[in-house]
Amino acid sequence: MEKILIEPRDGLVVSCLSNLLQTSAVEALATGDTFKVGLSGGSLVNLLAKSLPSITTDWSRWRFFFCDERVVPFDSNDSTYGEYKSKFIGKVPVTEDQFIKIDPDLSAEDAAKDYIKKMSVYFPPDRVPCFDVLLLGLGPDGHTCSLFPGHKILNESSLWVCPVNDSPKPPPSRITLTLPVINNAKKCIFAVIGASKADVVKRILQDRENLPAARVQPQNGELYWILDKAAAELLEAA
Numbered sequence: 001m002e003k004i005l006i007e008p009r010d011g012l013v014v015s016c017l018s019n020l021l022q023t024s025a026v027e028a029l030a031t032g033d034t035f036k037v038g039l040s041g042g043s044l045v046n047l048l049a050k051s052l053p054s055i056t057t058d059w060s061r062w063r064f065f066f067c068d069e070r071v072v073p074f075d076s077n078d079s080t081y082g083e084y085k086s087k088f089i090g091k092v093p094v095t096e097d098q099f100i101k102i103d104p105d106l107s108a109e110d111a112a113k114d115y116i117k118k119m120s121v122y123f124p125p126d127r128v129p130c131f132d133v134l135l136l137g138l139g140p141d142g143h144t145c146s147l148f149p150g151h152k153i154l155n156e157s158s159l160w161v162c163p164v165n166d167s168p169k170p171p172p173s174r175i176t177l178t179l180p181v182i183n184n185a186k187k188c189i190f191a192v193i194g195a196s197k198a199d200v201v202k203r204i205l206q207d208r209e210n211l212p213a214a215r216v217q218p219q220n221g222e223l224y225w226i227l228d229k230a231a232a233e234l235l236e237a238a
């Protein structure tokens with residue numbers, strides 16, 4: 001069952017994210033391994049840019065992957081990596097090498113295959129990858145990562161990463177983690193802010209509609225929904 005944390009202000013969403021990441025980093029780094037985090041785009045980028053600087057950690061051992069990424073050049077306004085690069089580097093002591101990036105010069109099909117290879121450096125190839133934390137956004141249609149309602153990739157059961165060439169949200173060409181990988185993470189954390197998300201939050205957390213984001217149910221991990229007051233306003237208990 002998920003833990004729903006409703007924060008009255010953006011500032012508290014930020015500190016809630018910092019606290020969860022701080023705790024997860026301590027746990028992961030205590031094993032002697034790297035701390036493997038999956039990033040998403042949208043409003044999360046700014047929330048994380050505000051959350052990360054207050055974390056005390058060995059930043060050199062963090063590795064940033066992408067839960068999904070648009071297949072566009074890094075200097076395009078649509079590049080999620082480009083956004084993180086401009087907002088993270090300099091604010092926290094991380095380097096470009098700590099981001100496991102897509103190859104933007106490939107087709108979505110080849111970029112997905114290439115990303116699986118890049119992930120295999122960090123995760124044993126014969127097992128479903130186990131991320132320490134996946135940071136997830138929520139679209140108004142219930143999508144998360146680049147898993148859109150009704151899309152066949154929702155049924156993918158073996159590939160770690162899939163190409164998407166028909167994203168209903170532009171740009172159309174993307175890669176995305178698949179549900180088996182997402183649901184094998186130690187922690188999945190949604191951060192959702194703003195009244196425009198209130199309806200879809202209710203459809204998922206109260207009406208239990210089977211939207212893509214509702215299918216994020218880590219088997220052995222924890223699921224957090226961090227909501228600001230506006231995003232939670234249609235939940236009965238809010």
Ligand code: 6PG
Pocket residue numbers: 040041042043044068070136137138139140143144145146169170
């Ligand atoms: C994308 C975005 C997208 C985003 C959600 C939530 O690739 O198009 O990453 O999936 O995460 O739509 O976006 P907001 O948090 O900005 O509403």
